[in-house]
Amino acid sequence: MSTDHEQAATAATDDDRAQRTYDIVLFGATGFVGTLIAEYLAEHAPEGLRWALAGRSTAKLERLRERLTGLDPRLGELPLLRADADDPAGLRDIAQHARVVATTVGPYITYGQELVAACADAGTDYLDLSGEPEFVDLMYVRHDARARETGARLIPACGFDSVPHDLGVQFTVEQLPEGVPLRIDGFVRTNATFSGGTFASALTAFSRGRQTAAAARDRRRHEPRLTGRRAYAPVGPPRFAKELGAWAVPLPTIDPQIVQRSARALERYGPDFRYRHYAAVKHLPVALGGVAALGALATAAQLPSARRWLSDRVKPGEGPSEERRAKSWFSVRFVGDGGGRRVYTEVSGGDPGYGDTAKMFAESALCLALDPLPSTSGQVTPAVAMGGALRERLERAGIRFRVAHAPR
Numbered sequence: 001m002s003t004d005h006e007q008a009a010t011a012a013t014d015d016d017r018a019q020r021t022y023d024i025v026l027f028g029a030t031g032f033v034g035t036l037i038a039e040y041l042a043e044h045a046p047e048g049l050r051w052a053l054a055g056r057s058t059a060k061l062e063r064l065r066e067r068l069t070g071l072d073p074r075l076g077e078l079p080l081l082r083a084d085a086d087d088p089a090g091l092r093d094i095a096q097h098a099r100v101v102a103t104t105v106g107p108y109i110t111y112g113q114e115l116v117a118a119c120a121d122a123g124t125d126y127l128d129l130s131g132e133p134e135f136v137d138l139m140y141v142r143h144d145a146r147a148r149e150t151g152a153r154l155i156p157a158c159g160f161d162s163v164p165h166d167l168g169v170q171f172t173v174e175q176l177p178e179g180v181p182l183r184i185d186g187f188v189r190t191n192a193t194f195s196g197g198t199f200a201s202a203l204t205a206f207s208r209g210r211q212t213a214a215a216a217r218d219r220r221r222h223e224p225r226l227t228g229r230r231a232y233a234p235v236g237p238p239r240f241a242k243e244l245g246a247w248a249v250p251l252p253t254i255d256p257q258i259v260q261r262s263a264r265a266l267e268r269y270g271p272d273f274r275y276r277h278y279a280a281v282k283h284l285p286v287a288l289g290g291v292a293a294l295g296a297l298a299t300a301a302q303l304p305s306a307r308r309w310l311s312d313r314v315k316p317g318e319g320p321s322e323e324r325r326a327k328s329w330f331s332v333r334f335v336g337d338g339g340g341r342r343v344y345t346e347v348s349g350g351d352p353g354y355g356d357t358a359k360m361f362a363e364s365a366l367c368l369a370l371d372p373l374p375s376t377s378g379q380v381t382p383a384v385a386m387g388g389a390l391r392e393r394l395e396r397a398g399i400r401f402r403v404a405h406a407p408r
Contacts (some may be wrong), residue, residue, distance in 0.1 A: 017099045017123065022052050023369040025081060025098040027115065028105035029053040030060040033129065033159075035067075036358035037104065042068040042075055044397075052079035054094055082333065085111035088100060088118065095122040102158075103128050104367040108135040109208070114156060116143050123150030125368045131254045133159035134208055137215035140379045141222050148378040153385050158364040159357035162258040163382050164332050164399070165277065168347040168392050169259045170383045171401050173269055177339030181272035184336040185236070186259075187244050188251060189278035192328035192353050228272050231263035236276035243335045243344075245407050248278035262383040270338065280333065325351040333404065344406055349399040356399060363393040 019094055026041065028034045032054075038053060047052060061080040068075045083090035085105050095101055095118035105111045108130040119126035120143040130136060136156045147154050157163075172184055233256035241248040256277040263269035306400050328351035336343045349356045364386065367373070369388045382390060391401060 008119065016027065020099050021097040022050050022079070022099065023050040024049065024100045024102060024365045025054050025094055026051065026365075027054040027083070027094065027101060027103040030055045030057065030064050031104055033354060033357060033361075034104040035064060036354055037102070037362050038064060038068060040358045040362040041365075042071045044362065045371070049366075049369070052081050052098075054081040054083055056082065056084045058082050064071075086114060086345070088114050091115050091118040095119045095124040098124055099376040100125040100127070100365050100368045102126075102361060106130065106132070106359075108132050108156075109138075111316045113139070113142075118145075120150065120152050120154060121246055123147075123152045125153045125155070127155040127158040127361070127364055128366065129159040129161070129357065131159075133254050133257060134212040134215045136254065136257075136379075137212075137219040141215070141218050144378040145224075151377045153368065153376055154262045155364070155381040155382060155385050156379070157254055157258050158382055159361050160330070160352040161253060163253040163360040163364070163390070163394075164330070164347040164352075165255040166258050166262055166383045167387070167394070168332050168334055168345065168401065169275060170262065170266075170387060171347070171391065172334040172343060172345045173346060174334040175343040175403060176341060178268065178270070179392075180270055180339035181274075182270045182336065182338040183274050184334055185241070185243075185278065185334045186255075187241065187246065187248060187278050187335075188330070189246075189280045189333075190330040190352050191330070192325075192351055193332065222277070224333050225301050226264050229264075229267075229273075230275040231260050233257060233260040233275045233277070236278060241278070241280070241335075243407065244280055244333060246280040246282050249281060251277050253277065259383075260380050262381045265380070265384045295362065325354050328352065328355070342406075344404040346404045347399065347401050352362060359397050359399065360394065363397055364390060367393055 024041070026034065026038055029038045034116065039049060047064040053064060055061050058080060065075065065078050065080060073399070081094055083094055091114050095115070101115065101124055103112065103115055103117055103126070106129065108128060109132055112128060112135060116126060116139045118124070139154065139156070143154060169184055169186065173182060176182055186308065227279050235249070238250065240246050256275055259275045259277075263273040263275065329349070330352040331346060334345045336345065364382065367386045369389045371386070373386060373389055376385050395401060
């Protein structure tokens with residue numbers, strides 16, 4: 001229950017936010033993924049949306065604005081805001097003038113902390129593309145309480161990590177009976193390649209195993225205990241999944257943690273909820289090779305010289321060509337059991353690392369800025385903060401949610 005002080009702070013923030021200069025500020029707009037998101041907003045933002053580009057290089061921002069003007073001549077006057085990730089005063093200024101700040105600047109553990117603090121303090125909605133558990137847990141411990149006071153919604157993992165998995169599980173839950181134990185497994189397939197920024201974030205996460213574990217322990221000490229219900233996301237064993245006709249290899253991503261937090265927050269997930277997260281691979285040698293490659297990457301990330309060498313192979317800001325992205329696709333199949341019923345569902349789309357991540361992220365920002373949503377604050381998940389409203393937006397944008405037939 002909110003205190004009177006919290007209610008007053010939230011009400012004041014709501015009134016203030018309606019008067020702010022910008023509906024959405026895109027921070028890190030000139031990076032590879034940031035540019036795709038800016039182009040998506042240029043093509044899909046409704047008329048009258050007050051949005052701005054932000055980053056550390058005014059020259060790069062000007063070149064991006066010129067590029068966007070080719071998509072919509074009206075964007076010639078699009079505001080440009082100069083700020084650096086380690087400039088608290090500049091970030092506070094952005095947060096105080098925006099309703100939503102959407103940032104692509106990672107690795108977030110290195111570049112993201114000051115912006116979260118600024119948004120939490122200003123009562124500004126914040127979203128990012130972080131797939132870094134350490135960063136997400138640290139930001140919960142440090143800023144969740146303040147964000148609840150001011151009414152800010154802090155929403156990490158609003159790209160391929162973890163929107164299709166979080167909303168896909170929520171969609172699957174809705175196909176199952178209420179009030180019963182639920183068991184859901186997710187199986188990811190894709191032919192896509194990933195960006196330099198994503199690779200850099202993964203390397204950073206692999207190199208910080210002890211810090212990540214410490215942040216998770218600290219979060220558990222601060223999180224309220226779940227009483228009368230249970231929600232957990234264990235690491236499932238590698239196995240042949242008969243229900244899918246493929247080998248299932250556990251995926252070491254943030255997605256199951258995000259799903260678990262949605263399940264903790266939402267009663268609809270039932271009294272006893274379990275989620276497991278896998279990559280689906282048709283052939284055993286490929287599955288074994290993937291496990292070996294992940295192990296080798298995690299080991300190499302522990303060595304500074306090896307980490308520098310790997311970082312030089314694919315640098316942040318780089319990514320595949322438009323032709324390669326056009327051929328990329330993803331599919332996440334879910335198998336859900338509960339109350340004597342089994343359902344199969346699927347979320348599918350195009351290029352997950354770039355095109356559809358830009359779509360998911362931009363539509364998340366638009367959803368926060370424009371749609372009537374449940375009353376939430378603090379660090380929350382995409383499903384808790386936006387749920388069905390975001391799913392409807394994504395379906396209109398071409399990402400498919402469907403109830404599937406059982407595999408033969």
